Amino acid sequence: xxxxxxxxxxxxxxxxxxxxxxxxxxxxxxxxxxxxxxxxxxxxxxxxxxxxxxxxxxxxxxxxxxxxxxxxxxxxxxxxxxxxxxxxxxxxxxxxxxxxxxxxxxxxxxxxxxxxxxxxxxxxxxxxxxxxxxxxxxxxxxxxxxxxxxxxxxxxxxxxxxxxxxxxxxxxxxxxxxxxxxxxxxxxxxxxxxxxxx
Amino acid sequence: xxxxxxxxxxxxxxxxxxxxxxxxxxxxxxxxxxxxxxxxxxxxxxxxxxxxxxxxxxxxxxxxxxxxxxxxxxxxxxxxxxxxxxxxxxxxxxxxxxxxxxxxxxxxxxxxxxxxxxxxxxxxxxxxxxxxxxxxxxxxxxxxxxxxxxxxxxxxxxxxxxxxxxxxxxxxxxxxxxxxxxxxxxxxxxxxxxxxxxxxxxxxxxxxxxxxxxxxxxxxxxxxxxxxxxxxxxxxxxxxxxxxxxxxxxxxxxxxxxxxxxxxxxxxxxxxxxxxxxxxxxxxxxxxxxxxxxxxxxxxxxxxxxxxxxxxxxxxxxxxxxxxxxxxxxxxxxxxxxxxxxxxxxxxxxxxxxxxxxxxxxxxxxxxxxxxxxxxxxxxxxxxxxxxxxxxxxxxxxxxxxxxxxxxxxxxxxxxxxxxxxxx
Numbered sequence: 001x002x003x004x005x006x007x008x009x010x011x012x013x014x015x016x017x018x019x020x021x022x023x024x025x026x027x028x029x030x031x032x033x034x035x036x037x038x039x040x041x042x043x044x045x046x047x048x049x050x051x052x053x054x055x056x057x058x059x060x061x062x063x064x065x066x067x068x069x070x071x072x073x074x075x076x077x078x079x080x081x082x083x084x085x086x087x088x089x090x091x092x093x094x095x096x097x098x099x100x101x102x103x104x105x106x107x108x109x110x111x112x113x114x115x116x117x118x119x120x121x122x123x124x125x126x127x128x129x130x131x132x133x134x135x136x137x138x139x140x141x142x143x144x145x146x147x148x149x150x151x152x153x154x155x156x157x158x159x160x161x162x163x164x165x166x167x168x169x170x171x172x173x174x175x176x177x178x179x180x181x182x183x184x185x186x187x188x189x190x191x192x193x194x195x196x197x198x
Numbered sequence: 199x200x201x202x203x204x205x206x207x208x209x210x211x212x213x214x215x216x217x218x219x220x221x222x223x224x225x226x227x228x229x230x231x232x233x234x235x236x237x238x239x240x241x242x243x244x245x246x247x248x249x250x251x252x253x254x255x256x257x258x259x260x261x262x263x264x265x266x267x268x269x270x271x272x273x274x275x276x277x278x279x280x281x282x283x284x285x286x287x288x289x290x291x292x293x294x295x296x297x298x299x300x301x302x303x304x305x306x307x308x309x310x311x312x313x314x315x316x317x318x319x320x321x322x323x324x325x326x327x328x329x330x331x332x333x334x335x336x337x338x339x340x341x342x343x344x345x346x347x348x349x350x351x352x353x354x355x356x357x358x359x360x361x362x363x364x365x366x367x368x369x370x371x372x373x374x375x376x377x378x379x380x381x382x383x384x385x386x387x388x389x390x391x392x393x394x395x396x397x398x399x400x401x402x403x404x405x406x407x408x409x410x411x412x413x414x415x416x417x418x419x420x421x422x423x424x425x426x427x428x429x430x431x432x433x434x435x436x437x438x439x440x441x442x443x444x445x446x447x448x449x450x451x452x453x454x455x456x457x458x459x460x461x462x463x464x465x466x467x468x469x470x471x472x473x474x475x476x477x478x479x480x481x482x483x484x485x486x487x488x489x490x491x492x493x494x495x496x497x498x499x500x501x502x503x504x505x506x507x508x509x510x511x512x513x514x515x516x517x518x519x520x521x522x523x524x525x526x527x528x529x530x531x532x533x534x535x536x537x538x539x540x541x542x543x544x545x546x547x548x549x550x551x552x553x554x555x556x557x558x559x560x561x562x563x564x565x566x567x568x569x570x571x572x573x574x575x576x577x578x579x580x581x582x583x584x585x586x587x588x589x590x591x592x593x594x595x596x597x598x599x600x601x602x603x604x605x606x607x608x609x610x611x612x613x614x615x616x617x618x619x620x621x622x
Contacts, residue, residue, distance in 0.1 A: 038226040089210040097210030134214045152226075165237055166598045167539075168556040168582045174364055180235040188226040 025056040028063050030086065032147065032195030036071060038188055048072045049191060053084050053100075061088050067102045071155065073187060078106040078155060080129050088137070098147070100133040106155050113171075120163055123171060127156030127184075137197055145197040153191050159183040234367050239360030246355040249304055249321060250342075256335050259285065259297030261621035268596045270589045271311040274298075274332065277601055280307055281359075284318060286332055292592035292603045293615040298332055305348075305359060310412035310419055313435040317412060317419055321357055322348050324421075324430065326438055341430070344440045347423060415455040416476035422450045422462060429477060441477055452493045459526060461501060463494040468503055470526050485521060485529045493585075495545045499524050500532070500567055502550060504540035516540060518552065520567045535571045542585030544593070549575075549609040551593060553583035559595060561612065575610050 030053040037046050049072070055065015063086040071078040082104025089097040108126040115121050135149025161181040162169065169176035266280040275289040283303045288296040305321035314330040315338070326339035343352075350358040412421050417433040418441075425448055429441045449465030460471040460479055467486035471479040485503075494503050501521040516537050521529045539555035548565040558581045563573040583597040592603040592615055600619040604612040 038228055040228045041230070090204060090206050093204055093207055095207065097207065097214055136214075167584065168598070174235050175237070175362075177235070178237045182233045182235070184231045184233075186229040186231075188228055190226045 025058060028055050028057050028065065028086075028197070029053065030147070030195060030197040032149070032193040034149075034191055034193030034195075036073070036153065036187075036189040036191050038190065045073075047074070047189075049193070051080065051193075053086065053102075055084065055086070060091055062086070063088075067104065071106065076108075076124065076157070077110040078126060078129075078157065079109050080104060080106050080155075082129055082131070094139050096137045096139065096145075098135055098137055098149075100131075100135075100149075100151075102129065102131040102133075104129050106157065108157060120161060121169075121171075123160050123162075125158040125160070127158060128154075129156075130154045131191075133191075133193075135193075147193075147195040147197055149191075149193045149195070151189075151191040151193065153187075153189040155187040155189065157185050157187065159185060232368065234369070235364060237362055237364055240363045241358050242361045243350065244305075244321065244357050244359060246322060246357060250323070250340070254320075254325070254327075254337050255302045257300045257302055259287070260300045261297075262600055262618060263621055264598070265596055265601060265620065267308060268585065268587055268594055268601060269309055269311060270587055270594065271314075271316075271329075274329075275594065275601075276309060276311070276316070277596070278306065278309055278318075281305060284309055284316070286329070286335075287618075288332070289591070289603075292589075292594075292605075295603070295616060295618060297618075299335065301327065301335060308412040308421065310414050312414050312419070312432050315432075315435040317430075317432070317438060319345055319412075319421070321359070322346060324438060324440070326436060328436070338436050339438060341438050341440055344428065344430070345421075345423070347425075411451075411453060413453045413455050413460070415460065415473055416458065418473070418476040420453055420455075420460060420473075420479075422446065422453045424448065424450055426450070427453070427460075427462065427471075427479070429479070431477065444479065454494050454496065456496045457498075461494045461496055463503065468494055468501065468521070468529070470523070470529065472526070483527050483529055485531075493542050495543050495550075496523060497545055500564075501529065502543055502545065502564070504537065504543055504552065506540050506555075518543075518570070520564075520570065533568055533570070541583070544586035544588040546588035546593075546606065546609065549606075551586050551588065551595075551606075553586050553595060553597070555584065556582050559583050559586075559612070561609065576612060578612065 033050050035046050036049045051067055051069030053065050053067050055063050057063050065084050067080060067082040067084040069080055071080060082102040084100060084102040086098060086100045106126045106129040108124040111124040113121060113123040131151050131153040133149050133151035135147050137145040137147040139145055162177040163179040164176060165178040166176050174180050262277060262285065263279060266278040269276040273288065273290045275287040275295060277285040279285065283306060284301045286299040288298050303318050303320050306318050309316060309318040314328060316327040316329045318325050322343050322345045324341040324344050325337060328336045328338045346352060348357045350356050412419065419430040419432045419438060421428045426446055427444045431439045431441055446462065446469060447464060450462060452463040454461040458474050460473050462469040467484055469484050470482045472482050473479040494501055501523045503519040503521065505515050505517045505519060516539060518535045518537050518540060520532045522532050523529045537554065538557040541553040541555050544551045548563055550562045550564045552560045554560055558577060558579040560577050561575045562570050563575055564570055581597060582599050583595045585596045587594045593606040595602050600617055602617040603615045605615050606612055
């Protein structure tokens with residue numbers, strides 16, 4: 001986990017245009033909004049997603065960078081922190097086909113521990129994110145792009161319920177809880193997005 | 199057919215369409231895997247002979263693991279490790295207590311000290327140790343079969359104890375409050391106290407917290423368990439003798455001696471017993487309140503009772519009750535004050551110290567018992583405390599994370615002297 005953060009940090013620094021001095025590498029931003037669709041216990045669900053890719057064009061067809069944003073599953077918010085790759089198949093055309101892969105961690109940083117009146121604790125923890133995308137991008141006059149894409153996104157999260165067995169229990173120590181329930185939830189999403197790339 | 203699309207574009211489009219089909223066809227269904235972990239207590243059967251024959255071993259000091267109760271005697275501090283034994287610390291300098299010995303007593307729960315004799319339970323037996331020389335602690339007496347409620351079969355000499363065990367399962371019938379889930383009752387082990395016993399009857403007693411379940415008064419040792427109080431004659435300290443057993447109802451938690459009377463805190467109220475004949479305490483009054491957990495401390499005129507709403511305490515209120523006990527036969531409620539999570543308490547002159555669980559430690563001036571709510575002096579929040587002893591040299595406070603001592607020579611401003619933390 002710690003290594004992952006270090007990796008993100010390096011990628012973030014590396015993808016920041018002011019810090020990277022390699023003049024051949026141009027900065028790329030690709031920001032999208034869209035819908036996460038899937039099926040949960042209660043039937044089909046549709047959730048909001050926002051993501052932004054910041055990176056460098058390392059080759060005519062390849063871009064590497066750092067992905068962050070927000071995935072909102074009902075009242076549960078995930079902050080993705082991922083490394084991303086974007087590849088463009090035919091950069092010479094006006095309509096271009098591109099693909100992308102993002103791997104990283106979806107953080108439940110925005111979530112709080114809730115303690116109910118029966119002293120039952122509820123909390124959430126993030127987990128692995130993996131995403132593969134395919135899309136079209138349309139070149140505008142300024143050599144920027146509009147994009148539409150479809151992705152398959154898998155996002156793991158952990159939901160916990162604990163009844164403490166002692167005062168100030170440690171959420172990592174099972175002995176501190178008389179009852180400890182872990183729900184490992186794997187969100188499998190088909191994602192539709194529109195975005196802008198420059 | 200002629201087309202002006204780039205062939206690679208067509209290839210790409212085809213690839214993308216087929217990829218989309220692969221993605222769309224299997225429905226995107228979320229997966230949930232649930233694991234249920236709970237603590238339960240697994241019964242362990244022990245033959246009485248096995249622990250009676252085993253030597254009680256005095257080990258060199260070991261770090262605290264799960265501190266239960268505190269007791270002070272002279273310059274020594276005793277910290278119990280429920281089920282395992284008792285730590286003995288040299289507390290000559292409260293700023294730097296020295297870990298001396300660990301008395302290994304399986305199945306122990308509580309302790310009391312009288313004339314350099316330490317009493318502790320060892321499953322069904324009561325043990326007496328001579329601690330006059332802490333370097334050379336001696337077991338001087340084993341009073342057998344005085345806590346018979348642990349027996350599962352008294353004839354064969356088998357006792358049953360319960361061992362904390364973590365069980366993990368992915369079976370959905372293990373969900374909390376599902377039918378068929380084994381019960382757990384580990385919270386019971388957390389019941390503790392704060393009180394203080396002044397020297398009386400010519401004997402020098404140590405001082406336990408308000409959550410003590412062993413206490414000494416008038417040459418007698420009183421022990422309370424869930425349902426009853428047992429009386430031992432300890433006028434000859436080396437030779438405790440079991441006298442009798444008094445039924446108290448249910449949910450008995452703490453016992454506090456004061457001026458010839460015993461104040462017993464239970465989940466339903468406070469019992470007052472007249473112990474002027476120490477061998478046969480008589481019930482004088484019962485103050486009943488809503489069901490809750492509650493240690494008690496008293497001074498000449500008032501009793502201070504805390505009520506706490508932990509799940510195990512049947513969800514009462516979180517309150518401090520002040521009772522007028524000038525007439526011990528008819529205690530009356532003067533005032534109740536809302537608190538956060540009150541556990542043990544300690545009284546020193548006009549100052550009341552209250553362990554607020556994970557809300558730390560509060561001190562109040564209680565000179566005017568009708569204005570306690572407005573007389574909060576300090577609230578130390580960065581601690582987790584369950585019990586307090588206002589000792590002669592320091593205010594000693596215990597919690598699941600360890601034992602801390604405060605200088606309270608200025609009662610308005612506590613100063614941390616030392617903290618002994620648990621090992622993990």
